[in-house]
Amino acid sequence: MIALAQLPEDLIPVLYALDGATGRTRWKLEAYDKDDHDLHVLDRGLVLFGSDDPNEQHITAFDARSGKERWRRSVSGPGGITTIGDLALVGSTALDGATGEKLWAQPRMNLYSDLGTYVGAPRGKDDAVLFHEHGKKQRIDLVLRSARTGGEKWRIPLSEIKAVPGSDGSRSEIPPATPLSGTTLLLPRLEGERSSPTAIDVRTGKQKWAFKGEAGAADRDLEPVSTPGGFVLPTSDGAVCLGAEDGAERWRFKGGEDLRIDSAGDYTMIRHSHTARLFQQRQAVRLLLSADGRTLWQGEFKSSIRKSAPVTSGRMLAFLDPQETLRAVRLTG
Secondary structure: OOEEOOOOOOOEOOOOEEEEOOOOOEEEOOOOOOOEEEEEEEEOEEEEEEEEEEEEEEEEOOOOOOEEEEEEEEOOOOOOOEOOOEEEEEEEEEEEEEOEEEEHHHHHHOOOOOOOOOOOOEEOOEEEEEEEOOOOOOOOEEEEEOOOOOOOOEEEEEEOOEEEEEOOOOOOOOOOOOOOOOOOEEEEEEEEOOOOOEEEOOOOOEEEEEEEOOOOOOOOOHHHHHOOOOOOEEEEOOOEEEEEEOOOEEEEOOEEEEEEEEEOOEEEEEEEEEEHHHHEEEEEEEEEEEEOOOOOEEEEEEOOOOOOOOOOOEEEEEEEEEOOEEEEEEEEO
8 A cells, every 4th residue: 555645743755655554664664855746646656756857757766566766757738647557647748657668659549738737547458548538520539549559549529628717717627428338439429420329349449339329418417327238328307227238228217307327337326306295305316227228226215416427346336315424235146
């Protein structure tokens, strides 16, 4: 277990490596005298990112077991830091996480077009990485690039730019969800490009199928989620689950107002509000088996705006109910 902490008696942050079984400190290192730190773990070791300049990132990599320094490097230019497997992405520059060697740089991949403007985060798939990039005509593209060379494998228009003002006056460009199930990626509608949700092969960018039925909801923020071998999409009156490979309908659920869909491995959680007696708002929570839509558990609570996504461990699923009580459900179905 790795933690970056600044105790009251410490003048600067300290990096701790703790034994997961006992909690004992294996080693600790002072994290230098920089103000800002991001901590990331690569597949082959620990990488500590520290920066004292918004236009330059200073990166130091440590061995997770011994705390021995592996390499250090400075990368100029704007952009955040993200790690995928053994790839360290620093703005528009990709580094080999094991050695710190610069693999490639792609200026178009720099998602910071203006101060405070940021689009999404990359995702890894085998030896390639999916990015959100600025495209033509004020659009956001979805691009698959080689992890080792940065070469473009395919590029598809994803959405028009949707700017959302931040609390500090900045604007963030939020792309819609593109859930991935196996090798199938689900793309949202796009005016002039796609008339319905469309599934593509993430390896080639070629279309597998398009959903011909009704999919959508009055709430534009409600987005589809992936399940093992499928996707659950919002509809005007509930949700529908489609097979990832062929788009065949697996099951359908009719819900109420304020619908929310969450995926938790083999299970899908669906919540919706309804009006009970004396105009009392209630929230219904239902756990379904993602494969066939069978209900495994259901409950009802006093309605609240607070919600949390479920998490699973084995046959146990936990979630925070509207009254902020942590509940665990043992799934036996």
